[in-house]
Amino acid sequence: MSLFAQHPTHLPEKYLFIKTYGCQMNVYDSDRMAELLHPLGYKKTDNPSHANIIILNTCHIREKATEKVFSELGRIRKLKSAAAKKNKRVLIGVAGCVAQAEGEEIVARAPFVDLVFGPQTYHRLPEMVRTALRTNFSFEAGSKIIETDFATEEKFDKLGTDPINPTNSFITIQEGCDKFCSFCVVPYTRGAEISRPAEQILKEAESMVRLGSKEVTLLGQNVNAYHGTESSGKEWTLGRLIRELAEIEGLERIRYTTSHPKDMDDDLILAHGEVPQLMPYLHLPVQSGSDTILQIMNRKHNISFYRKIIDKLRKARGDIAFSSDFIVGYPGESDADFAATLKLVSDIEFAQAYSFKYSPRPGTPASNREQIDEQIKSDRLESLQQLLDAQQLAFNLTKVGTTQSVLIEKSGRKESQLVGKTPYMQATHFCGPKKLIGRIAEVRILDGFSKGLAGDIVKEDKINSIQKPDQTQTEGQFLESQNDWRNKNHARV
Ligand code: 5AD
Numbered sequence: 284m285s286l287f288a289q290h291p292t293h294l295p296e297k298y299l300f301i302k303t304y305g306c307q308m309n310v311y312d313s314d315r316m317a318e319l320l321h322p323l324g325y326k327k328t329d330n331p332s333h334a335n336i337i338i339l340n341t342c343h344i345r346e347k348a349t350e351k352v353f354s355e356l357g358r359i360r361k362l363k364s365a366a367a368k369k370n371k372r373v374l375i376g377v378a379g380c381v382a383q384a385e386g387e388e389i390v391a392r393a394p395f396v397d398l399v400f401g402p403q404t405y406h407r408l409p410e411m412v413r414t415a416l417r418t419n420f421s422f423e424a425g426s427k428i429i430e431t432d433f434a435t436e437e438k439f440d441k442l443g444t445d446p447i448n449p450t451n452s453f454i455t456i457q458e459g460c461d462k463f464c465s466f467c468v469v470p471y472t473r474g475a476e477i478s479r480p481a482e483q484i485l486k487e488a489e490s491m492v493r494l495g496s497k498e499v500t501l502l503g504q505n506v507n508a509y510h511g512t513e514s515s516g517k518e519w520t521l522g523r524l525i526r527e528l529a530e531i532e533g534l535e536r537i538r539y540t541t542s543h544p545k546d547m548d549d550d551l552i553l554a555h556g557e558v559p560q561l562m563p564y565l566h567l568p569v570q571s572g573s574d575t576i577l578q579i580m581n582r583k584h585n586i587s588f589y590r591k592i593i594d595k596l597r598k599a600r601g602d603i604a605f606s607s608d609f610i611v612g613y614p615g616e617s618d619a620d621f622a623a624t625l626k627l628v629s630d631i632e633f634a635q636a637y638s639f640k641y642s643p644r645p646g647t648p649a650s651n652r653e654q655i656d657e658q659i660k661s662d663r664l665e666s667l668q669q670l671l672d673a674q675q676l677a678f679n680l681t682k683v684g685t686t687q688s689v690l691i692e693k694s695g696r697k698e699s700q701l702v703g704k705t706p707y708m709q710a711t712h713f714c715g716p717k718k719l720i721g722r723i724a725e726v727r728i729l730d731g732f733s734k735g736l737a738g739d740i741v742k743e744d745k746i747n748s749i750q751k752p753d754q755t756q757t758e759g760q761f762l763e764s765q766n767d768w769r770n771k772n773h774a775r776v
Pocket residue numbers: 344345346466467468568570608609610639640641642643644
């Protein structure tokens with residue numbers, strides 16, 4: 284008789300709690316960690332006090348990341364201590380970029396931590412957990428297993444491909460960065476730029492579509508630097524990869540993030556006009572509107588280059604909407620430099636954007652430069668965000684009265700409310716049955732807000748629904764509404 288048959292109800296449940304900080308790539312990594320531990324019997328929980336393993340998947344990109352991790356570890360230490368009193372062993376892991384950068388420091392300052400592993404070694408998690416569980420249990424002295432090398436290729440061979448949220452899946456296609464912007468930790472924590480083999484990505488996408496994904500987002504710190512090889516050894520660009528992905532039946536939406544302006548080659552730009560599944564929304568960080576600042580940031584592009592790329596993309600796909608990242612208060616940023624950022628934003632008109640005060644990251648070149656006064660940084664951030672918020676609202680309002688294809692992702696906060704995204708990444712709320720989650724619905728947009736849209740469902744699952752440039756408008760009507768948006772926007776700001 285098998286052990287299971289003998290003790291069907293006495294097998295202990297084992298739970299995993301993961302707290303994820305930072306970008307979508309960390310969300311992807313956390314999902315893969317959960318998949319890796321599933322065969323060992325760990326189920327995900329949202330309650331850390333139920334967990335047998337607690338992992339903090341950390342981000343090092345901005346603001347006091349290390350200190351935040353240590354204060355979270357302080358809280359987790361109490362959970363571990365309370366569990367130990369009940370003879371329950373809880374493993375504590377620190378993953379991600381802070382783990383990569385601060386490995387030894389973490390176990391020195393928080394000796395109760397069991398596992399410290401970087402973004403390139405989490406595929407070894409099952410082995411690390413087994414090893415940790417074999418070490419003698421002492422509450423104060425964790426197992427102190429540190430794995431922070433850079434063995435990227437091996438990692439992807441070991442990962443599963445079952446999407447945790449099958450509606451819109453994420454696939455990491457590229458990792459690391461060779462650009463070395465002078466404010467950024469990524470080249471140090473994620474390592475040199477490396478691309479996954481093309482066929483491996485196609486297979487992963489096919490399996491995700493088979494499991495129900497309608498949308499795939501290709502991820503990478505510098506995703507458009509993608510140069511993965513096919514089995515013959517030939518290199519593919521991101522444009523080529525997107526065109527091949529578009530051949531997968533049932534894959535209705537393709538996105539990619541995050542891109543560097545310098546790597547927007549002509550083929551990729553043309554793909555925006557030629558591949559209907561490629562969504563008309565692009566996150567293209569510019570960081571500053573001043574050439575002087577871009578140069579000291581070591582961004583490797585200037586403003587006229589950025590504007591040219593935007594123009595080419597608008598020519599390729601008239602309705603494309605843009606998002607960007609901005610840093611204000613960079614060391615050396617004058618009033619005139621900041622005014623140039625506002626001017627760029629006014630000219631381009633972003634549908635959405637992220638903006639941050641510069642915060643020095645230890646080990647990066649900009650951290651040694653003379654810093655700008657905090658109050659000036661706050662004032663600049665506020666005026667930039669006012670402008671960006673006004674543009675986002677104006678963009679959202681252009682969709683009122685249109686019908687948009689919305690990929691339904693989840694239930695909303697209100698009773699029988701659903702939430703999904705338009706092709707332009709606008710969060711859209713409407714009422715409908717839960718069974719529609721995972722499907723594409725046509726939604727008549729009735730209202731626009733700064734953070735999203737609200738509407739009524741018209742029709743669900745419009746098969747072969749992909750049209751250009753907007754699902755219900757003729758190109759003339761579309762251009763009119765865009766002009767309208769621009770005019771309104773200028774009036775507003
Ligand atoms: N300070 C402020 N913002 C930063 N970013 C990256 N490093 C820093 C830093 N040291 C922002 C950039 C980047 C985004 C992911 O985070 O705008 O594009």
